[in-house]
Amino acid sequence: MIKNQKLKYRADSVERIVFSFLLFLSAIRSTLSAKQCYPLNAKIPFFLLLSFFIFHFSLTCFAQPISSTELINKAKQYDGKTVVYEGEVIGDVMKRGDYAWVNLNDDKNVLGVWIPRDLTKEILFTGNYKTKGDWIEITGIFQRACNQHGGDLDIHAQTIKKITPGRPLQEKLNPAKRDFAFILLVILIILFFACRLPLNVNRKR
Amino acid sequence: MILKPRLQDLKIIGFYLGKIILGLTLTLSLPVLIGLAFHEINPTLDFLIAIEIALIFGIILNRLCFTKDDLNWMQGMIVVSLSWLVAMVLGAIPLYLSGHYKSFLDTCFETMSGFATTGLTLVQNLDHLSYSHNFWRHLIMFIGGQGIVIVALSFFIKGFSGAFKMYVGEARDEKILPNVIHTARFIWLVSITYFILGTLALGITGILNGMTSVNAFFHGACIFMAAFDTGGFTPQSQNMLYYHSLSFEIITVVIMILGAINFRLHYHIWTGNRREIFKNIETGILFTTIMITFSIAAIGLTQTGIYPQALTLFRKGFYQLISGHTGTGYQTIYPVQFINDWNALSVTGIIYAMALGGAVCSTTGAIKILRIGIIFKALKEDLKRIMLPERAVIVEKFHHIKKVFLEDKPVRAALLITLCYLGLYGFGTLVGIFYGYPFLESLFESTSAAANVGLSCGITNITMPAGLKLTYIFQMWAGRLEFMSIFVLIGFLAAAIKGK
Numbered sequence: 001m002i003k004n005q006k007l008k009y010r011a012d013s014v015e016r017i018v019f020s021f022l023l024f025l026s027a028i029r030s031t032l033s034a035k036q037c038y039p040l041n042a043k044i045p046f047f048l049l050l051s052f053f054i055f056h057f058s059l060t061c062f063a064q065p066i067s068s069t070e071l072i073n074k075a076k077q078y079d080g081k082t083v084v085y086e087g088e089v090i091g092d093v094m095k096r097g098d099y100a101w102v103n104l105n106d107d108k109n110v111l112g113v114w115i116p117r118d119l120t121k122e123i124l125f126t127g128n129y130k131t132k133g134d135w136i137e138i139t140g141i142f143q144r145a146c147n148q149h150g151g152d153l154d155i156h157a158q159t160i161k162k163i164t165p166g167r168p169l170q171e172k173l174n175p176a177k178r179d180f181a182f183i184l185l186v187i188l189i190i191l192f193f194a195c196r197l198p199l200n201v202n203r204k205r
Numbered sequence: 206m207i208l209k210p211r212l213q214d215l216k217i218i219g220f221y222l223g224k225i226i227l228g229l230t231l232t233l234s235l236p237v238l239i240g241l242a243f244h245e246i247n248p249t250l251d252f253l254i255a256i257e258i259a260l261i262f263g264i265i266l267n268r269l270c271f272t273k274d275d276l277n278w279m280q281g282m283i284v285v286s287l288s289w290l291v292a293m294v295l296g297a298i299p300l301y302l303s304g305h306y307k308s309f310l311d312t313c314f315e316t317m318s319g320f321a322t323t324g325l326t327l328v329q330n331l332d333h334l335s336y337s338h339n340f341w342r343h344l345i346m347f348i349g350g351q352g353i354v355i356v357a358l359s360f361f362i363k364g365f366s367g368a369f370k371m372y373v374g375e376a377r378d379e380k381i382l383p384n385v386i387h388t389a390r391f392i393w394l395v396s397i398t399y400f401i402l403g404t405l406a407l408g409i410t411g412i413l414n415g416m417t418s419v420n421a422f423f424h425g426a427c428i429f430m431a432a433f434d435t436g437g438f439t440p441q442s443q444n445m446l447y448y449h450s451l452s453f454e455i456i457t458v459v460i461m462i463l464g465a466i467n468f469r470l471h472y473h474i475w476t477g478n479r480r481e482i483f484k485n486i487e488t489g490i491l492f493t494t495i496m497i498t499f500s501i502a503a504i505g506l507t508q509t510g511i512y513p514q515a516l517t518l519f520r521k522g523f524y525q526l527i528s529g530h531t532g533t534g535y536q537t538i539y540p541v542q543f544i545n546d547w548n549a550l551s552v553t554g555i556i557y558a559m560a561l562g563g564a565v566c567s568t569t570g571a572i573k574i575l576r577i578g579i580i581f582k583a584l585k586e587d588l589k590r591i592m593l594p595e596r597a598v599i600v601e602k603f604h605h606i607k608k609v610f611l612e613d614k615p616v617r618a619a620l621l622i623t624l625c626y627l628g629l630y631g632f633g634t635l636v637g638i639f640y641g642y643p644f645l646e647s648l649f650e651s652t653s654a655a656a657n658v659g660l661s662c663g664i665t666n667i668t669m670p671a672g673l674k675l676t677y678i679f680q681m682w683a684g685r686l687e688f689m690s691i692f693v694l695i696g697f698l699a700a701a702i703k704g705k
Contacts, residue, residue: 075542075545076546090333090441091332091420092416092417092420094415094416094449096414100415101415103441103443105332110332110441110442110447112447112449127333129334129335147514150451150517150537151538153538171246173247174247177247177250177254180254184254184258187257188257192264195264
């Protein structure tokens with residue numbers, strides 16, 4: 001299963017290179033066809049600029065992180081594709097044999113990522129009330145209903161990159177809450193004694 | 206002629222409401238202990254503030270409305286319906302102070318969803334919520350599942366005849382033991398025993414699944430409270446998907462089913478009468494309805510082809526179905542997947558399951574299977590009456606703890622409550638459509654709210670209109686209390702305005 005996924009991932013990379021190369025060829029063709037309109041010295045920078053943009057675009061469009069909302073809402077479209085996803089590591093890194101489950105929160109939703117255990121060594125902080133977790137970027141195969149994991153919507157990651165390291169969050173006492181609690185306590189004490197007084201009077205009577 | 210309520214009525218209602226508020230104060234102190242244990246300063250302060258506010262109101266009500274009079278039926282019902290609203294507001298205070306909610310309305314939605322054991326949530330950034338606030342979210346499910354009044358009955362109100370009126374008002378019309386207080390305590394005994402066993406099972410599974418021991422047992426306790434009380438809150442925003450674990454799913458299925466069983470049946474199992482499981486009408490009907498609704502959902506899922514493997518289809522389909530049928534609301538798929546990846550047939554199967562619910566005198570909501578059984582028995586009796594000779598004596602009976610002969614009164618009650626539920630599901634659907642949501646999604650979310658389930662297809666989120674939030678709050682409240690105490694409250698308010 002894992003082997004198949006690796007093959008699929010390689011196939012995706014090959015697709016990407018072939019696509020870039022085709023775009024590159026089309027750029028040469030379009031530049032040459034401009035021969036009649038422009039002199040040769042104007043043609044060279046035009047050619048270089050065009051090929052740079054095409055190359056740059058073709059390589060980066062696949063490397064753009066996709067949001068969890070996009071992945072969940074268009075799950076069918078991304079099913080089986082290699083995607084880049086980034087988010088904060090939250091909760092526990094749950095190690096299962098040679099792999100581990102990491103849950104990544106991109107501030108919209110949380111997606112489960114199945115990741116080789118060795119790659120989790122980079123993760124030092126996981127998000128909770130007292131900690132901001134590491135913000136990491138993963139590249140992997142998105143599955144709408146993963147057969148290996150009981151139909152879960154998940155990503156099987158191959159690479160991991162730490163974007164922003166996490167940190168412990170310092171909790172400071174909120175003075176407004178402290179003062180409010182104190183005022184309420186005073187009211188409560190007054191109320192308590194005010195309630196007791198008439199009872200005592202009744203008893204004396 | 207409608208009689209205007211007397212001052213004494215208000216005093217009695219106020220006095221017992223005050224007692225219930227004082228009972229709630231004690232439950233608010235549990236998260237304080239959690240906050241202290243995890244060194245959470247501000248969350249601890251949030252709960253102290255809530256305790257102080259609750260104490261102030263409780264003491265004032267007790268003092269101003271002091272009375273030695275007992276409750277009558279009307280007053281008992283009103284105390285119950287009001288105490289759920291008061292609990293919603295008081296329980297919302299610490300959550301609102303946490304800063305994880307957009308508005309106080311959202312917080313009230315959350316607490317009503319918790320107390321009514323629904324599980325629809327509007328919390329933001331749940332993954333960074335403190336342990337104490339998270340614990341409170343789950344504790345209110347445990348309290349609501351047992352019944353807010355049951356808590357007060359068990360610990361704060363010593364035996365008095367009005368206790369049974371409040372017990373009935375909280376949608377529990379079956380006494381397990383002759384005394385209501387003993388019944389309430391038995392419910393607690395069952396719940397706490399299962400709590401210890403369930404937390405241990407989930408905690409150990411969590412550790413084996415790679416969670417830290419503290420988190421494993423904390424999650425274990427929270428998940429148990431929400432699963433046994435058929436609630437549906439989870440400590441993480443992914444719901445059950447966070448755990449990625451088959452064993453976790455199996456354990457929660459067992460806990461959900463235990464929560465959906467009648468406490469009277471639990472009593473008989475505990476006292477050694479295990480044959481009752483097989484003889485009881487509720488068990489048979491629960492099994493049948495699960496099979497029927499699962500078949501509908503499974504056929505629908507097969508049509509979509511999303512889960513090509515039979516085992517995967519069973520795991521996903523059966524889990525959402527049991528979660529819906531027991532009224533829990535745990536999900537192992539993302540809400541929008543119900544609409545995007547499942548088809549209308551499979552979603553309809555889940556809606557049917559949600560609408561039916563579990564056993565009476567359990568922690569589930571919805572119509573409940575005993576009523577479905579009674580209606581079918583009545584239908585069978587009527588058919589027999591038509592088909593058999595006029596002189597034939599037709600007697601229909603069923604086994605529910607003991608042999609029960611079918612009479613018109615329980616049939617009428619079952620039909621009335623069923624009709625009320627259908628009306629409530631329809632009302633929420635209409636409001637959803639009014640706000641521009643499609644029919645199937647509106648029906649799904651409305652049924653989930655009114656039947657106190659908590660499964661969501663994505664409508665419930667912080668951006669939904671305030672009117673819809675209020676509608677769902679009303680549905681959760683009315684659905685949990687099974688209408689009667691709410692009708693009495695409405696009648697009481699009408700009498701206060703129009704009465705002479």
